[in-house]
Amino acid sequence: MTQSVSCQVRRAIMTQLYTHVSFSLPCLGLLAVGWSVLFHRYLPIGEALGWLGGMMVLLSLRVCHLRWRQRGLAELPLMVLERELFIGVTISSIAWALGVLLYMEHLPDAYRAAMIMLTTLILTGSAIMLLGSRRALYGSLLPLGFAMLFELAGGNDQEQVVDLMLAAYLFIFLPSLLRHLRREQIASLHHQFANAELVAELRQVSDQLRSASRRDGLTGIANRAHLDDCLARAWRRCHRARTPLSLVLVDVDYFKQFNDFYGHLPGDECLQQIAMVLAEVERREDDLAARYGGEEFALLLPCTSVQGALQLADKVRVALKALAIPHHKSLVSSKVTCSFGVATLVPDSTTSIAELIQKADAALYQAKHNGRDRIEVALMGKAA
Numbered sequence: 001m002t003q004s005v006s007c008q009v010r011r012a013i014m015t016q017l018y019t020h021v022s023f024s025l026p027c028l029g030l031l032a033v034g035w036s037v038l039f040h041r042y043l044p045i046g047e048a049l050g051w052l053g054g055m056m057v058l059l060s061l062r063v064c065h066l067r068w069r070q071r072g073l074a075e076l077p078l079m080v081l082e083r084e085l086f087i088g089v090t091i092s093s094i095a096w097a098l099g100v101l102l103y104m105e106h107l108p109d110a111y112r113a114a115m116i117m118l119t120t121l122i123l124t125g126s127a128i129m130l131l132g133s134r135r136a137l138y139g140s141l142l143p144l145g146f147a148m149l150f151e152l153a154g155g156n157d158q159e160q161v162v163d164l165m166l167a168a169y170l171f172i173f174l175p176s177l178l179r180h181l182r183r184e185q186i187a188s189l190h191h192q193f194a195n196a197e198l199v200a201e202l203r204q205v206s207d208q209l210r211s212a213s214r215r216d217g218l219t220g221i222a223n224r225a226h227l228d229d230c231l232a233r234a235w236r237r238c239h240r241a242r243t244p245l246s247l248v249l250v251d252v253d254y255f256k257q258f259n260d261f262y263g264h265l266p267g268d269e270c271l272q273q274i275a276m277v278l279a280e281v282e283r284r285e286d287d288l289a290a291r292y293g294g295e296e297f298a299l300l301l302p303c304t305s306v307q308g309a310l311q312l313a314d315k316v317r318v319a320l321k322a323l324a325i326p327h328h329k330s331l332v333s334s335k336v337t338c339s340f341g342v343a344t345l346v347p348d349s350t351t352s353i354a355e356l357i358q359k360a361d362a363a364l365y366q367a368k369h370n371g372r373d374r375i376e377v378a379l380m381g382k383a384a
Helices: 003-042 045-070 078-104 109-129 134-153 157-214 224-241 255-262 264-280 306-323 353-369
Strands: 245-252 288-293 296-302 338-345 375-379
Touching (some): 003 078, 003 157, 045 078, 109 134, 109 157, 134 157, 224 288, 224 296, 245 255, 245 264, 245 306, 245 353, 255 264, 264 296, 264 306, 296 306, 338 353, 353 375
Parallel strands (some): 338 375
Antiparallel strands (some): 245 296, 245 338
């Protein structure tokens, strides 16, 4: 059991204990009233009311304390919570023990048997509710249990036999049963939290793998597969909204010559810097920068007109020039430049994604054919 899971298990057990005790206190109050009503004829009224009043005050204080503590169960140290719970149940058990000592000597045999049964029920119920904490369990059992055993030991022969049976029940059978139940409780909670922790780890790994599957390994921006997926979703959205969809293809001019002259590592660094510009250029949240393949990149611009696509492409072109990456083998500039092909249309039943890509690619080809380091536009379909 890992430390984090162990802490979660202990915290959950303590929360259960406080919940159970909060539920039991009103029941104990009703039981104390019933106790006093049932046996009131055999005890002076002053003593009976004194014990009942003291018990009700004690239970009321414990209810207030538990309600106050409920707000901080998740933050308070477990040792503090268990200590306070132990003190509370021990004081309550001592109060019940005083009741036993107060009433038992005045009761006739029939009512003494009823007192024994009632006390045994209280002890058993307390033990089951408090099995999550040994300290609280023994704090509840010992004062009341010893008081009842003490009274029975001084009774007749039949009560002495019951005394031995009750002692065996309280200190042999009941602890063995509770030990088994506690092991099962801890094992169940451990599996619950361990599985939750495993699910969280698997979900994190799955998210990381999903993110990695969408990213280009070299540049860190979206890859072709993620671009295709986003393009299909953007197409459907723009089709429903009847809004323009723009695609900008970007190609690094004379990149093969750059690689041949400077080497592949500088070539990779060049692509990474270009990808960074595409990712950081001022655009909307729905826009996507992706590596299209090799030295080609793409900008997907949903709900963007041709004018907006042109403005963004020009921003990228200016930003790339500002990088001033040396390229002495370029025929258009001494720095690295890019060519841009822009296509915009309003998706409908007569057009397709393939047509958009084809036209953007044709515009890119036209830009390269017309001297590179420029932006060309292909308009098609409905006016955008």
